Amino acid sequence: MIGNSSYEDGTEPTTADDPGWGPVASEDTTDRRDSADHIECRDLVLEYDASAEPVVDGETLSIPESAVTALVGPNGSGKSTILRAIARELEPTTGRVVLDGRDLEEYSRKELARELGLLSQHNVAPESLTVEDLVRHGRYPHRRLFDTMTEEDWRAVDQAIEAVGIETLRDRPVGSLSGGQTQLAWIAMVLAQEPRALLLDEPTTYLDLRHQVRLLEVIQSLSDDFEMTVVVVLHDISQAVRVCDHLVALEDGSVYDSGPPSEVVTEELMAEVFRVEACIEPGPNGLGIHPVAEIE
């Protein structure tokens, strides 16, 4: 129920030269129309290996505040690389990432951890660790060496567990959870950091359908109920359309287009970025994307 309202009037045309993320006309997002960009990437050049060609070559993109931004594109399009740069895991060769008007480099480690939460695709925790203990680790950037858990810490832990709806799993060891439950527990851990922005790297990849749907709902509620900025890398464009307010389509390391999904996702985009012939039709539950054939 959370996910469906955003795309009801997805067909409504907006100005074509609208830069960055435009207004998504739906009731729960109209108030975000004027909010500033939370994260900006300016002229970003990213490379893993100095001798090879840069993965991302001089791209500029902005992530709106308190909205869900999805980075989509085929494999190797640089979407995870950009996420790593935003998380300060990969230092840009040139260009910079600006968080809340401040250069990312200026943040101390713990300061950054209080602003940005990151959930990787693969996570490992000792099997005997309980969900609650895992979530408590999220308080690390808020605690000093000898600090015990304060009331504030417990409140954040409880709230995080409640926000993803895993109260019943609280005392279960992580090793006994299903893939989807584990992913939710990890999201709760990141939420306990109380970051203002959350970065998710393909969070649905290894989950069954039911948990994918649940996870997308959780993601959406984070921005709707908690005003969190969420950046999510997804390889499934229908999931992206379902969950995001702002969509950045990447092709071969550059931004093909960005804006509200209803504008960005076109048959042309499907053909040029994803190399599939697809039929896009607005439906009662948002955009329907129906891939028809591969384009040689």
Next chain:
Amino acid sequence: MSEKTGQSGPRSPTATTADRQVGSGGRLEWVDGPLLSVCLASLAITVVAGAVQITFGDYSVSITEVWGIVFDPAVLASPSTLYALVFGGELAHLPTESLIVWTQRVPRVLVAVFVGMNLAISGAIFQAVTRNELASPYILGVSSGAGLAVLLTLVVFGGLAAYLPLFAALGGAFAFLLVYAIAWNGGTSPVRLVLAGVIVSTVFGSVQTGLYFFVDDLGTVQEALAWTTGTLSGAGWSEMRLIVPWTVLTVSLSIVGARQLNVLLLGERTARSLGMSVERARFGLSAVAIVAASASVAVSGIIGFVGLIVPHMVRTIVGSDYRALIVGCLFVGPALLVVADVCARLAISGSQLPVGILTGLIGGPYFLYLMKRKQHLGEL
């Protein structure tokens, strides 16, 4: 975050919050039943084995006589005698039986206790830092470095034999730094660390074996062998003086570092995204583990498997929380080593085995058992 807190009006803390704050938010919340039983059982084993060690031996003293000596007011109630024992001094006024009990059997048990603690926490830390259940001071090259340093000292710089413990520690630290340097590639990973450890151990081991060919004196060979297999025979109060200060340091630092170790267990990427400077934490904690391992190598040579088995045994009982794990190790390590040393000393009448052989004999089958039982051996 402030915004989020502001937005969260309707989500009041649940009832459990209040309960938990009282019940488990405190500094000692991790102390639970399993941990207490492990500690008490280990303590009992250590005490019993220690008593056996003190009671029996080649120099025959009757049981009543031994315990008369242990609780002899002439020793216990005399500060000057105690001082002379602990810090070295004139003990000529004591009878031979007293001397044997107080300068050989008692300190040997105590040294075993401290060596056991150090080896256990060293292994525990290395296992968390490399996120590898099979890591130990030995896998990461510390032992081979110390062993090579000892052999070099004995064979090449014979005149410096008095500084053997120091060289052992330096060799261990050097080997680990080398391992770290080899593994470094803009950061390290558990796999790279372990592989580098194997490389360094192999090379150092070869050099070590090669050095035996240049030794003419059989006595030196035996001394070198005793070092490289690990023995507590001859451990006395001077060894105590050497190891106790280091133990105080390593134990307190490892308890303080337990929360960092817990976060490291979540993986490098997560630890970093939680705001930890992973390399610094990993390096600092490794330093603690090196000091712990080197301190025990310096007094007892290379005793294998303790650093590998003990954290493992404790983990299966108390779980992976390092606050509890470290404390458990401080009790189980001494228990294992004191028992092993009793067997090493008393198993064959008239001669003593190096305790390292015993720990190897216990450790090998234990790992075999683990291999059969666990599917993902090595993953923490």
